[in-house]
Amino acid sequence: MDVTLKGEKFQTNAQPPQVGDDAPSFTAKNLNEETVSLSDYKGDVLIISTVPDIETSTCSRQTNTFNDKAEDLKNTRIISISTNTIEQQTKWAESKVLSSDILHDSDRSFAKDYGLYIEAIDKMARTVFVINRNGQIVYREVVKEMAEDPNYEEALSAARHEEAELN
Template sequence: MDVTLKGEKFQTNGEAPQVGDMAPSFTLKDLNDKPVELSDYKGEVVILSTFPDIETSTCARQTDTFNDKAKDLKNTRVLSISANTTDQQKEWASDKEIATELLHDDDRSFAKTYGLYIEDIDKVARAVFVLNREGQVVYREVVKEMAEDPNYEEALSAARHEEAELN
């Protein structure tokens, strides 16, 4: 799959899951290096927010935006995923009230499984997936130009819709 970064074209390692697909399982580590699995969130709506580098303005804004909006969602968990180190993620989070799970993809297994790995720059492509409580993809956006923000409102609307289905 083609994506660009400031106009330069890059290729990901595959195709990202499509709407209707079951989200592939994964195990990542949180800020305390505790393993976190997708199955830990079964029964909840999940937003998977992936980004190339927490230390850049667009990635920080994406994580901030979903972190702020997550506080308003009652039955939705936001998992923010990058290839940054634990220390880089902890530094970013140090002065914030965190409502999302910051997860690091040390071995790039998540990025590779989801077709989002960009080997040329060793980064995860910017994408957002919303999963229903069974783990099925109900919303998918792979941002073609990685320097741009995802469509927050569409992703949040999909999550709100799934939350309404829980009631």
């Protein structure tokens, strides 16, 4: 899939999963170096927010926005994933109160399995997935211009809709 970064075109390693697909299984490490997998979120609505580099302003804003919204969602868990090192993510998180999970994809396995890996810059594309409690993708946004923010309200609306289905 083609994406751009400040107008320069890049190609991801594959097509990201589509709405209606089962979310591909994955493992990544959290800030405590514990292995986290998709199955750890089974039964919850899940927002997966991916960012190219948590140390940039857009990625930091995206991670902050979803982290802040996590408190408002009752049956939704939010994870943010980047290819940053644990040291970079830990430094970013130092002054934050985390309501979401921050995962690092050091081996790029998540990025590759989800078709988001951009080898030319060793980053992952900016995306948001909402996964229902059965593990199916119900919302997907691949941000075409990686320097731009995703549509937060559409993703949150999809998560709220799934939460309403739980009641």
